[in-house]
Amino acid sequence: MNGKPILDTHDALSLKGRTGLRRIVDASGYSLMGLQAAYRGEAAFRQLLLLNGLLLPLACWVDVTRSERVLLMIVPLLSLIVELLNSAIEATVDRISLSIHPLSKQAKDMGSAAQFIALLLIGLTWGLILI
Template sequence: MNDSSDLDALSFKGRRGLARILDATGYSLAGLRAAYQGEAAFRQLVWLNLVLLPLAGLVDVSRAERALLVIVPLLALVVELLNSAIEAVVDRISLNLHPLSKQAKDMGSAAQMVALLMIALTWAIILL
């Protein structure tokens, strides 16, 4: 038996063309807004990107190196969005402490740590 949320999801998936693109864009912007408003780590990464991305345009490096200097910090934003989504789903299921909930959150945090290490290593290798 379908509840109303199942029906809403099915009707969204049935949309095609420009209407679906516009809907998806709205949902994506809402997700970015929610992440910026509700996640301090995401805000910090946005500000880090606002420093690093223009800086990547100023340093004297090859086009491929510049691409890496831009892509890696943006990738950290993607990882943080996914980490925040995992945390939200785990918290939605239950706020009770559970080993699997802790494991999921810890893995998301580890992914973000690796992304931050990628930023540091990429910038260090290219600029030093």
């Protein structure tokens, strides 16, 4: 990310009034841009995609109940969601200021802690189901 503002003919408020199908199409586009930004700019997101690429097919292959299979699939996907939120927190904090501030550190550390717990959840869920 180059840190430069995106030049657009719309400001944020002008985008809020959209409704119906146009809003859904626009929101989908913004979501895809967010996924693309995470993939390009966040090594942790790419690593979690690789982990999901391994665990999701494995979840389909192991001999477990349907409910257990769902858990084995949901938990790694949850880690992707947490990483997107963590990256958003980090980008917002960095946008405000790159100087070191105790509240900025606290926000970033809490986002990191959320991801740590999500990874523990993967290990715990897979461990309890498969052992």
